[in-house]
Amino acid sequence: MKITVTAEKPSDDKLAAKVSVPADDVDAAIAQAYKDIAHKYNFQGFRRGHAPRPVIDGIMGRESVLAQATNEMLNQVEPLLLEELDVTPVGRVNFGEDPDLAVQGTDYVVDATVGVRPACELESYDAPQINMPPDEATEAEVDWQINQLLSYQVSYEDLEEDRAVVEGDLVSVDIEDVEGAGHLAGTNRMLQLDGNQVPAELQAGIVGMKKGETKEITWTHEHEHEGETHSHTFTVKVTLNSIKKAVTPELDDEVAKKFGFDTVDAFRDAVKEEVEGDKKTSLPNLKEDRVVEAVGKLLKLETVPEDYQNEIFNELATEFLNQLQRQNMSLDMYLGARGVKADDFIADLHVQAEERARQSLALDAVAAKLGLEATDEDIAKEFERSGVEDVAASVNEWRGEGRLPAIRDSIRRTKALDWLVENAKVNVVDEVAERAAAADAPEGPAPAEAPEASDE
The missing domain is CATH 3.10.50.40 (Chitinase A; domain 3)
Structure with a gap:
């Protein structure tokens, strides 16, 4: 099926489009509806699948046949429309409550409305400034890790x-x-x-x-x-x-021996090596997380649309439930083990959904500002990384289901994030030492409030 699409600019998080299906495809859809009905029902005097159209019209009603043909045709139109517009919908495509029925030998024209994510702006498109721990293990980090290990000897x-x-x-x-x-x-x-x-x-x-x-x-x-x-x-x-x-025991050579080391120095050296090994894998992810968090705060959007936030909420909930299932644990078991109320858990998930939605919209804004695109080569590489055997077949399958726009969104966001990470201004901070100093600091009087700025 081939369609022609004329779309307007999105308004109020909705995209309006007029879709036209050629008469040949309309006729094919109607013919398929007659064929399906003929095979599904027994019509007296005719072998299954061989009842002529007038008989089917007389028993089923022609409008019923055309309604089935129209419904099936619109089901085929939806993924083609999403691919044509290159848009990931928020919710289902809406063709109206009572779309016109297909007519034999005539092009079919229908108005469609697609829920879309809001196009947002940022307060600044400069790569953000973030704090990061040093690449090498600090004395404070080694001390903290050793204290964690000593806690097992409490x-x-x-x-x-x-x-x-x-x-x-x-x-x-x-x-x-x-x-x-x-x-x-x-x-x-x-x-x-x-x-x-x-x-x-x-x-x-x-x-x-x-x-x-x-x-x-x-x-x-x-x-x-x-x-x-x-x-x-x-x-x-x-x-x-x-x-x-x-x-908690004081660290000495005897305690170090319990961890398999002859001396405290040997123990500290081993812990330092372990901390630095962990940093090689954890710091790149931490940098990405902090950059995304920082850019999400720059989003100029008062409230995330409810439909989009609910969609992200459902994604988070599905991810979490799948993770529990892999651990052979139910949600009730998880909440009970942690003493968490279901209402509190759901409320926290909504907070996470809003935060993720803001971060995704912020990355969309950066990608749009930089003019980042997802090429066919990018898409093929994405499928290759997922390990599919036949990349071309998988791409065609996703295209036919209208799911490639979601892949393109992901690629554009990844490119935006890569640019932000590469250009972010990094302040190296020994955060563990700062937290230890703050914990040890005596509580003093609250600082005086700063006077309000004058409007004059």
């Missing part, structure tokens, strides 16, 4: 101070199930009261307890299921055995 000792439990403490408790809380029961359970490990009501009940004290704690949990609210009551008896403190 021991827990009773706090000698006789005081009540406060939020943030690590405690040892015996929990006896009284009602509905068998999953929490246990002896000498170590609990970190950081708001994540146990229900908030249980943590609140433990706060204020003293060593040797026993206390009964009750709370109710409500949740929605199939539109109904269900309540569950839990009661436990808690005995506080002790408040614990974590003791």
